[in-house]
Amino acid sequence: MKHIETIAIHGSMKAHDKPNDTVVPGIEVSTIYEHRNGSYQEGDDKYIRLSNPNRQQLENVIAELEHGSHCAVFASGMAAISSVFQTIEPGSHVMVAKDVYFGTRKLMWEFGEKWGLEVEFVDMTDLDAVEGSLKDNTNFVWLETPSNPRLLITDVKAVSKLVKSKGAVVAVDNTWPTPYNMRPLELGADISVHSTTKYLGGHSDILGGAVITNDTTLFEKVRLIQRVQGAVPSPRDAWLLSRSIRSFPYRMRAHNENARKVAEFLSNHSKVKDVFYPGLESHKGHEIAKSQMDDFGGMISFLIDGGAKNAVEIVGRSKLIIAATSLGGIESIWEHRKSSEGPDSPSPENLIRLSVGLEHPDDIIADIEQALA
Ligand SMILES: *Cc1c(COP(=O)(O)O)cnc(C)c1O
Numbered sequence: 258m259k260h261i262e263t264i265a266i267h268g269s270m271k272a273h274d275k276p277n278d279t280v281v282p283g284i285e286v287s288t289i290y291e292h293r294n295g296s297y298q299e300g301d302d303k304y305i306r307l308s309n310p311n312r313q314q315l316e317n318v319i320a321e322l323e324h325g326s327h328c329a330v331f332a333s334g335m336a337a338i339s340s341v342f343q344t345i346e347p348g349s350h351v352m353v354a355k356d357v358y359f360g361t362r363k364l365m366w367e368f369g370e371k372w373g374l375e376v377e378f379v380d381m382t383d384l385d386a387v388e389g390s391l392k393d394n395t396n397f398v399w400l401e402t403p404s405n406p407r408l409l410i411t412d413v414k415a416v417s418k419l420v421k422s423k424g425a426v427v428a429v430d431n432t433w434p435t436p437y438n439m440r441p442l443e444l445g446a447d448i449s450v451h452s453t454t455k456y457l458g459g460h461s462d463i464l465g466g467a468v469i470t471n472d473t474t475l476f477e478k479v480r481l482i483q484r485v486q487g488a489v490p491s492p493r494d495a496w497l498l499s500r501s502i503r504s505f506p507y508r509m510r511a512h513n514e515n516a517r518k519v520a521e522f523l524s525n526h527s528k529v530k531d532v533f534y535p536g537l538e539s540h541k542g543h544e545i546a547k548s549q550m551d552d553f554g555g556m557i558s559f560l561i562d563g564g565a566k567n568a569v570e571i572v573g574r575s576k577l578i579i580a581a582t583s584l585g586g587i588e589s590i591w592e593h594r595k596s597s598e599g600p601d602s603p604s605p606e607n608l609i610r611l612s613v614g615l616e617h618p619d620d621i622i623a624d625i626e627q628a629l630a
Pocket of ligand 1: 333334335336358432433452453455464466
């Protein structure tokens, strides 16, 4: 198997099958294809919603990055997540991690019952809780590790082993770790899902999602939903995301390195009560994180000594770090998470979530230092 840096570049470039060809692929904008001999021929390209070369290339490279055999890309992370939940048979008991991405929780609140799903939010970091929640009709498990916003660590191997013995499908939202730091399919999960809007895009300028699996039957269901419901990315977005992926492993390397330095700084600061970063030895899930991740990612959250008002003031005082929602871009951003998620949010009042960017770590740290002062 080639290394991830090599896959990221060559999997997203042009195949060199013609002499003197362009090296970089073009953007194929045509929505339609000409029929051969007057009528549509089976196997030919037909219509952009069904197939497009830029989308195909993007799917190929993301599958390879995740060590998976199939990938379907979507117009957003939520479209990708929705497609996975729509593969579940009505009447199924579905276990979703408690500390899950807010949009996934909202999707279940709004549509779980309508889709005939018996949804239960379970603390996946506690294997006894997972085992205790299993039912005869538990067909599906959704988890995220590190979780949002508290970076709780779930043992993907152990949960997969436990619930797959009952025949349930396991899906992991791999947006935060990214395939540079973790590959869920290798840990026993059936499905890996991404908001490519985050680290794979990496520049805060593309919305997208992806579903990766080695299970052909599952994949056919996702592919059908993608083609019939039509939440596909445009050729330009697919092309731009392929472009971003070429530098993704090196960006990720620097996100990991900067976040480690910032987490260490925060954990020694008197105005910070607690730091959630799985790379810190003091983190509850550090040992499990170390066993399933190659590195610990670019996301940190921390509790300040104070309340919501103080947290908002600190975020507002930054001069370099941008106050904004989202993550995974080259620029550092942070937010008072509870204000972003709204009153239903389980996020602690004094929690600040930081997406560590690729500025020099000393500059990021200096900005946090003056904001906390
Ligand atoms: C952003 C995000 C999503 C949703 O993706 P969109 O591209 O915004 O639709 C899902 N899961 C996680 C972990 C995310 O951070």
